[in-house]
Amino acid sequence: MSTTTADRPPEFQDMHESIRIMGFWIFLSTDVGLFSSLFAVYAVFRSRVALGPTPHQLFAMGPVLTETLILLTSSFTCSLSLYSARMNRLRGAVAWLIVTLLLGASFVTLEIREFVADVTAGHGWSHSAFLSGFFTLVGTHGSHVTIGIVWAVMLALQLAMKGLTVTNRRKLYTFALYWHFLDIVWIFLFSVVYLSGMA
Amino acid sequence: MDGEEQIDTAPTGHGDEVEVGFLAPRIHAAPFPGMQITGYVLSMALTLAAFGLVAYHWLPLSSLVTVILVLAFIQAALQLGIFMHLREARGTAWHLPVLALALFVGLGIVGFSIWIMLFKSGVS
Known part of the structure; x- marks a missing residue:
């Protein structure tokens, strides 16, 4: 099956932009290494609670499910942003991108609220190996989402100012890759850390 | 069809043409x-x-x-x-083997960390 210029998506029309997308996949692969190291640390230290809270005592089901549903929805709206861009609908692309970053911001807000509640209850990250592993793993994901929000704001501005240029289309494509990747990481956080901890 | 196909199927010397069937791009x-x-x-x-x-x-x-x-x-x-x-992808989907390697390394780190810690003490 050979690819022709006609059926190639707009992000891959230009050779250099295609190479940048490939480079972004390589970056995501290194991020897989970062997160799997932190997951390994968490798995090993999960039972080392030092008389402090166990995963079962620390986690609350409600807020975590809300966070998960928010992030899944933001992943969906992000895909609609890229879809609109491919249909050459600039306003749709910008609007869905703004919805995505607002959902991301509410996710981070909920997560920070959860962290602050834990720390004020005396369950800070220096208390036990379990809490160190937990805050490092979940915090690294949360900081990734925060960086993604800043990126989305700048991308929305660039789209609004310059429109669906060759460069902007590639930037939206790589942003979508980043955002969906963070959703995958969260699915594993939700399953391995929260659901397994509450089971 | 028209001449468009010829441009891409001819070897470019950039590694752009598909050589491995599994890595052929699929576009939806x-x-x-x-x-x-x-x-x-x-x-x-x-x-x-x-x-x-x-x-x-x-x-x-x-x-x-x-x-x-x-x-x-x-x-x-x-x-x-x-x-x-x-x-x-534009041509060959070279990111697939890169991702496969990342997955292999990642699962190895997690799996073997848990495995090695099972020897000395319990990892719940």
Whole structure:
């Protein structure tokens, strides 16, 4: 099956932009290494609670499910942003991108609220190996989402100012890759850390 | 057809042409975002299923974590395939072997860390 210029998506029309997308996949692969190291640390230290809270005592089901549903929805709206861009609908692309970053911001807000509640209850990250592993793993994901929000704001501005240029289309494509990747990481956080901890 | 095909199928010398069948790109375009909506519905269903398993104790504890992990991997595959357009590339999809290597290394780090710690003391 050979690819022709006609059926190639707009992000891959230009050779250099295609190479940048490939480079972004390589970056995501290194991020897989970062997160799997932190997951390994968490798995090993999960039972080392030092008389402090166990995963079962620390986690609350409600807020975590809300966070998960928010992030899944933001992943969906992000895909609609890229879809609109491919249909050459600039306003749709910008609007869905703004919805995505607002959902991301509410996710981070909920997560920070959860962290602050834990720390004020005396369950800070220096208390036990379990809490160190937990805050490092979940915090690294949360900081990734925060960086993604800043990126989305700048991308929305660039789209609004310059429109669906060759460069902007590639930037939206790589942003979508980043955002969906963070959703995958969260699915594993939700399953391995929260659901397994509450089971 | 017209001359357009000839430009891309002829070797460019840039490694742009497809050499390995598995790495041939697949491109999906549709006038309605049906794939995206399907992906959203499926990911919601998988998440709520995993949550329900834990919240309502539908399974014995021994098999619960395994089932949750399987559901997570299915959902990750959905995100990659539908939302991340995994098979899209300009020519050969060279990011697929890179991702496969990352997955291999990542699973190795997690799996062997847990395995080695099982010897001295219990990892719950």
